Amino acid sequence: MxxxxxxxxxxxxxxxxxxxxxxxxxxxxxxxxxxxxxxxxxxxxxxxxxxxxxxxxxKPLSFVRQVLAACLDPTLVNSDKLPADARQRAQRLLGGCVGGSVGSYTATAGISEIVHRISEFITRRDGGVPSHPENIYISPGSQWALTNILKILVNSKSSPQTAVLTPLPCHSTTSLSITSLGAVAIPYNLSEEQGWALQMEELHRALEFAKGVYNPVALYVINPGNPSGHVQSRKSMQDVIRFVSEKRLFLLADEVYQDFVYGEHEFVSYKRVLAEMGPPFADTVELASFHSVSKGFTGEGGLRCGYVELVNVDPAVMKYIYKMFSMDTCAPVLGQLALDLMLNPPQPGDPSYPLYNVETxxxxxxxxxxxxxxxxxxxxxxxxxxxxxxxxxxxxxxxxxxxxxxxxxxxxxxxxxxxxxxxxxxxxxxxxxxxxxxxxxxxxxxxxxxxxxxxxxxxxxxxxxxxxxxxxxxxxx
Amino acid sequence: MxxxxxxxxxxxxxxxxxxxxxxxxxxxxxxxxxxxxxxxxxxxxxxxxxxxxxxxxxKPLSFVRQVLAACLDPTLVNSDKLPADARQRAQRLLGGCVGGSVGSYTATAGISEIVHRISEFITRRDGGVPSHPENIYISPGSQWALTNILKILVNSKSSPQTAVLTPLPCHSTTSLSITSLGAVAIPYNLSEEQGWALQMEELHRALEFAKGVYNPVALYVINPGNPSGHVQSRKSMQDVIRFVSEKRLFLLADEVYQDFVYGEHEFVSYKRVLAEMGPPFADTVELASFHSVSKGFTGEGGLRCGYVELVNVDPAVMKYIYKMFSMDTCAPVLGQLALDLMLNPPQPGDPSYPLYNVETxxxxxxxxxxxxxxxxxxxxxxxxxxxxxxxxxxxxxxxxxxxxxxxxxxxxxxxxxxxxxxxxxxxxxxxxxxxxxxxxxxxxxxxxxxxxxxxxxxxxxxxxxxxxxxxxxxxxx
CATH class of the missing domain: 3.90.1150.10 (Aspartate Aminotransferase, domain 1)
Structure with a gap:
């Protein structure tokens, strides 16, 4: 051996x-x-x-890597080593980079063209529910974006202490983000016996428990679940939306595993369910939805990039969010480009499509x-x-x-x-x-x-x- | 027109x-x-x-871009499009990436081999003053690392409020980091008439001013200066070290512009000056020194990467620092690789050296x-x-x-x-x-x-x- x-x-x-x-x-x-x-x-x-x-x-997806390599070394844009659509895509992406270089900083929310294409992707994904570029922030990973949004929600000096409802089981980075900001994570139990489904009575119990001692401001859900592997039904999501609406909680929807659903299960975004429910929910429930370049088929965690879309957030708060995000200048540029490639992959007829299709x-x-x-x-x-x-x-x-x-x-x-x-x-x-x-x-x-x-x-x-x-x-x- | x-x-x-x-x-x-x-x-x-x-x-440095492109698209490692040393370097760097992919997350402090080579660079730069890999954290930019170290120093709930002495003029991101953590930036004036030199009496004045109302814990210096353009003399740095030692302040040395000094001026690191001063300073003054892939000849700000080296920090605090850094998983991998290329560029005799030499x-x-x-x-x-x-x-x-x-x-x-x-x-x-x-x-x-x-x-x-x-x-x- x-x-x-x-x-x-x-x-x-x-x-x-x-x-x-x-x-x-x-x-x-x-x-x-x-x-x-x-x-x-x-x-x-x-x-x-x-x-x-x-x-x-x-293995990484060839198309993603070819385009990014050409963006780094633009001599490849003119070489015959890469498929024509990969080279064109690289050229287009470099056009959105200041100075034509992935080495330049970008705008705080990300490269404007990419932010626009993210909003187009969301609109397509959600069956036409409109998405607005000004509500989208690209960030160095979804967890980073979540922490930034939490910073807005948490007042570390408040008494009673700010609380966020979180599932149990829950991956530890979210709880750590919450506690490191001086807030407290109040767990609601997922029901293992029912395939780790979210139980409304558990949400009510957790909130009642929190209310006496803490100031609950938000509900964090992750769908599909980590570590649970559960995928929420539309009905369950509607119940959650009614709950946060009634209790005036901010809804933090971690949807980074949206590409991975199995069998007859289907991913539906909270944004879509919210829109389908119509007023008063659709235009009042405050929602942040997170996605990432790390967790789909692209799997480029090392490039460190994700985005958050904000829904129904007060314009004054949006200005403050801009400030929070601008403190770290911008997300890694190659991650931003990978995000664009993840959400807008080759289409049938493109030279790169057959290989992309086989790989995915x-x-x-x-x-x-x-x-x-x-x-x-x-x-x-x-x-x-x-x-x-x-x-x-x-x-x-x-x-x-x-x-x-x-x-x-x-x-x-x-x-x-x-x-x-x-x-x-x-x-x-x-x-x-x-x-x-x-x-x-x-x-x-x-x-x-x-x-x-x-x-x-x-x-x-x-x-x-x-x-x-x-x-x-x-x-x- | x-x-x-x-x-x-x-x-x-x-x-x-x-x-x-x-x-x-x-x-x-x-x-x-x-x-x-x-x-x-x-x-x-x-x-x-x-x-x-x-x-x-x-224009970006060709060597840096060629190696990174080959790391993204490893088919280039075997192509004759790139110089042999660039291809070898890519292969070596990929060997340090988990799964051989820049898309995988790395260890919290960064890719171990690169952290080691950073410590070798620092030792060389500082004329043999030893640097230990376990004191180095690679981060998504030097500002990000600074904020993390500030989080350790600042107690947002303390009364009196934590204070950090900062130069005036000072670029705004540092002050923003300090205030967003619930601390206060206490300015010490640089003397414009003397080429923006740091004045010891100003440090004393600022500290005296702070002491009545706040709890000063650290001194932030940036050398070479931004926006000032001043380069500190050894004598001035020694005075600063004596000051922080006497006043028990943590020294935050932002040294991201170390590659850019002009005329007869010379960059000397705080770490080196500290070591040269010998005990009791050399083994007691707590120092964090920051560097970045954004600010040298490499200029790859869009890759978002930097590092911090910590000196004389208590082992218990170092454990806490590990926790802080691990909250965001790791720095962007391509940035980490660029850091390695910046600190270990081609040498005379390497195929890429002539072009690298001309470009720099x-x-x-x-x-x-x-x-x-x-x-x-x-x-x-x-x-x-x-x-x-x-x-x-x-x-x-x-x-x-x-x-x-x-x-x-x-x-x-x-x-x-x-x-x-x-x-x-x-x-x-x-x-x-x-x-x-x-x-x-x-x-x-x-x-x-x-x-x-x-x-x-x-x-x-x-x-x-x-x-x-x-x-x-x-x-x-």
Whole structure:
């Protein structure tokens, strides 16, 4: 068996660095440190802790990369190395860059032509519901935009403290953004038994709970869900809109996984549902919808770019938002261009279309198969139960651990699912995230892993997981 | 005379949008709005409000762009279109990217290999003073890193309010970062008469002033200066270090213009001076030094990347800093790669060296000539007085306006130097920034313009400025 290659060691080192931030993990990590010198029973680390398709081994889309390369090195615009439409597109995009260079800063909200094309994309996506460029801000990632909008909503000095309702489970960056601004995240439980669906009574309960102690100003939803994998129905979204309207909450809709919905499920944007509901909702409910170049088929997380569209926000507040966004000058220019390419891909008849079509279809097929296989395999293992993955980047099965494993984890001073994930990493090189990272209540254990991988990677992962899990359950039975 | 091209109109529109944020400018802008339809007495806008060399018309460095293009489109690594060293460099850089893709997220502090090479660069630059990779964070721009470090220093809820000493004049983004965090910027005046040099008695005065009312925690310096163009002497830096040591202030050293020093002036880093001073300073003074891929010869502001090196910061605080930086995942990957290329350019003997050498020498020669010419021309105009531009990206001459011009500006509800700059833009297409944007005291007027332009652009600018200024002084005499 070959030694791990440097790139894998590097991934491993990063895993360790991240885990080291969690005090409970440090003790085990010191034991795991011996891995560096030792021969391991695997020759690759499969890192499925991120919703990052290139990290997971999916190849970038050729069209996106060709256009961006030509924008960086404009001599390529005149070369025959690239398809004609890629070269034309590069030329057009450079025309929107000040000084014709991707090295120049852009306007605060992003390159004007691209902001306009984003609004055209939104209008198309939402079946004609109008979108206005002046309500759109391109940002260095959707999370960054969310934090900026939160800054507007949160008064760190207010008493009672500002609160934002957030789902449970929830990926940690959002809660961290909220608390770092001096506000508090008030969780509403998603119902695992109903495929992690949002429950209106939970929203009411959370709000009632918050109202006595805090000042709730906003509701954060993520659809398709992370880590839940749930896709909201139109009916559920209408209920949410009525709720925020009645309770006068700002609606923060994280819709970065909109390209990834599976089976018969369909993504519908909050903006569209809001518009379809008509007045008084359509013209009063304040909404911010987030999207990103990182999370679709493009998967260009490293380019750091996303956008937010604001709906029904007071013009005075919009001016303040402009100020907030202008503090960091602008989003990375190549990310802005990638956003344009993501939302306006090659069309049938274009020279780049056939390859683009094959590449994206391959990703779709692989992911659909991964969803099916992950569900089959994981649900076939004793002590595992995975809700249907309807959308998004992750499977999030529940883990029913034997009491001895829970006891052992407690002795080691860590959460049982962290203990499970560390052992999984140590023994198989599969790096998945423990459910406790997503704020779930004591006594329920989960594992999150990215399903946006090539099919052979998923098979390898499921094979390693199966062997490990079978032995783990035996060891602690 | 030809009509402005679309790209120029776009620049103009951005100028207007920025100016519209300043309430005082809105009235005049409505009058200027007529420019859009009207024929103008110039056919290009020269936007010298930014320290952005590509915007100002300087071409990107070929080596940087070739390597980045090959990283985006790795088929270029095997093509004969690019020099061998550019292709090798791309291959090496891709080896540091997870999944071999610039589309994957990186570690929080940046790609490990690049962080190491930054520390090697710093050690070389500082004559062997050691630099440790674990003290370096790559960030989406130096301003972003500064804001993150400020977040550590500022307690928004503290009473008395946290204060940071900042120079006057100072570019506005720093003051904005400080105040947006709930702290207050306490200005210390730079001495215009002495070429904008930092005066120790001013630091003492500002600190004494702050102490009664606020809790001063840090001193911010920018060297070479913006907008001042001053380059600090070793002696001045030693005095500053003794001051922050005695007063227990954190030293924030913005050194983004370190590549641009002119004449006999020399850039020395605060880190180096600190190390040379030996104990107790060298091992106690807390320092953060900022650098950026935007401000050197590379000039890739659109890629949004910089770094901060921390010195003598408590390990517990360093852990918190890691947390702050990890909230936004990582800096844009192509920016990180550009940082590596900026700090480790081609060397004599490399195939790309001759072209790289010509391109950077041309920029240096042009800028040296611009500095000389701008000073000659501006100082030759009545009512203008420009301190020597020793370093940085800007000339910042003082403007002695006739009382009638001041009166007219006041009638229009704006600062006199804003009035001057708007007229300059309207009548000549030269877009420069008024001194009032940098916080200077009532009654002194200035104009800031970028000197990092091609020589012919600077000549054109100076020509237009001369005609305009002569007529302006006549009109208001």
């Amino acid at each position: 070959s030694e791990p290659r440097p790139v894998q060691l590097c991934v491993m080192l990063q895993c360790f660095k991240r885990l080291q931030q969690q005090p409970a993990c440090r003790r085990t990590l010191s034991a795991l440190g011996s891995l560096y010198g030792a021969r391991k029973p695997y020759n690759t680390v499969i890192d499925v802790t991120w919703g990052d398709i290139h990290r997971a081994g999916v 279809r391959n990703i779709k097929t692989a992911v659909a198969n991964n969803v099916k296989r992950a569900s089959e395999v994981v649900n076939g293992l004793p002590g595992f139960c995975c809700q249907p993955v309807q959308g998004g980047a992750f499977a999030f099965p529940r883990l029913y651990l034997p009491p001895k494993a829970i006891q052992k984890a407690k002795e080691m001073g860590m959460q049982p699912d962290t203990f499970y994930c560390l052992r999984l990493l140590e023994e198989t090189g599969v790096f998945a995230s423990p459910g406790c990272e997503y704020g779930l209540k004591e006594g329920t254990y989960h594992v999150r892993f990215c399903i946006l991988t090539p099919e052979d990677t998923m098979e390898e992962l499921l094979g390693r997981l199966t062997s490990f899990h079978t032995q783990f359950m035996k060891d602690f039975s | 030809s009509e402005p091209r679309p790209v120029q109109l776009c620049v103009m529109l951005q100028c207007f949008k920025r100016l519209q944020q300043q309430p005082a400018c809105r009235r005049t802008l409505s009058a200027l709005g007529s420019l859009y339809g009207a024929r103008k007495p110039y056919n290009t806008v020269i936007d010298v409000t930014w320290g952005d060399i590509h915007r100002a018309g300087v 020498r041309n920029i240096k020669t042009a800028v040296a000539n611009n500095v000389k010419r701008a000073s000659e021309v501006v100082n030759g105009l009545p009512g203008f007085c420009c301190q020597p531009v020793q370093g940085g990206a800007f000339a910042f001459p003082r403007l002695y306006l006739p009382p009638k011009a001041i009166q007219k500006a006041k009638e229009m509800g704006m600062q006199p130097d804003t009035f001057y700059c708007l007229r300059l833009l309207e009548e000549t297409g030269v877009f420069a920034s008024p001194g009032c944007e940098y916080g200077l005291k009532e009654g002194t007027y200035h104009v800031r313009f970028c000197i990092l332009t091609p020589e012919d652009t600077m000549e054109e600018l100076l020509g237009r400025l001369t005609s305009f200024h002569t007529q302006f002084m006549k009109d208001f005499s």
